[in-house]
Amino acid sequence: MKVRYLVLIGFLLLTACGKKGPLVPPESFVPAPVSALSVEQKEGSFYVSWPAPSKDEGGRPVKDLAGFRVYRRPVLPSGQDCEECPTAYTLIKTVDLDYLQDVRFFNNRYVLADGDVTNGVTYQYKVISFKKDGTESSASNRARLTKVAAPPAPRLAATASATGVLLQWEIPPVSAGKVAGAYVYRRRGNDVGTLVLLTPAPVSDRQYEDLRLERGATYVYTVRAVVEVDGQLVEGAVSNEAQGKLAEPE
Incomplete structure (x- = not known):
């Protein structure tokens, strides 16, 4: 009788556990980083553009994407430059996908015009996407450009x-x-x-x-x-x- 009781308890424990799959780490649900950030100059402004990530870090279609944060830093001379320093980058724009304001969406890319640039200075940009729950992607590729005097109007x-x-x-x-x-x-x-x-x-x-x-x-x-x-x-x-x-x- 005791043996039958132990077998029954074991059976119930096994059925209660159910079948479990592999654990999915939470970080795999964050958006994959933007991989095609670019910057070009037109007149006196830089135009920074990037596509939205289509997948999350786990390879699934990204859900609840809320926007982007665009960062910029001036590139200093060799020996003085420090990209990893905490004050190197400045947040210049938070892009809300529900309210783009002055950010345009063209040819499947978001385009931001940055006019706060100075001739002779090299600037580097990066973009981080975020979801509605606040989780962020890792940083995009870096894009840099040196501001020059634009040609006059023909x-x-x-x-x-x-x-x-x-x-x-x-x-x-x-x-x-x-x-x-x-x-x-x-x-x-x-x-x-x-x-x-x-x-x-x-x-x-x-x-x-x-x-x-x-x-x-x-x-x-x-x-x-x-x-x-x-x-x-x-x-x-x-x-x-x-x-x-x-x-x-x-």
Whole structure:
């Protein structure tokens, strides 16, 4: 009888325990770090951009992502620089995904314009994402850039024909780097939502003909000079606007 009682107790204990899987450490639920942080200069500002992490540290789809914290530090001369020092980085922006304010979401990337930068200074950025419960990811990759004097605004003119619009521009002398060309932008009328970059690479000539036009529509063009400084491309101030439309065939 005693043996049967012990067997019964053992059976009940086994069934009460149930089947348990491997333990999942809590840190595996935090967002994976941002891995494609980048920074570029346009006019006098730096544009810092990054994608949201799609997975958590455990490889599962990330849940309850609430926002990002963007940090910046000036890079000091060799021998003085200390990235790991507690005062090296300054929090410059907390991004709330429910209220982006002046942060834009474009082409699956968040874009922050940082205008508080000084010519000749190198800045380094990092981003940390956080969830609604406050848990944070580890820091992203670092992105750094040296602020330089941006090129001035070109002077732009447009000439229409029956087949397209010919744009021609002049670029004033630049104070830093060498001119690499110009980017050409176009929008349809006053609709800023149609603004597009027509030239993925800078146009080295001082002219560009737009042949991809719809008859009857009016287009507005601008250009920005691009200089190369120490291997980086820097976009300058925007030109005057020039309008153009297909001329009626004679």
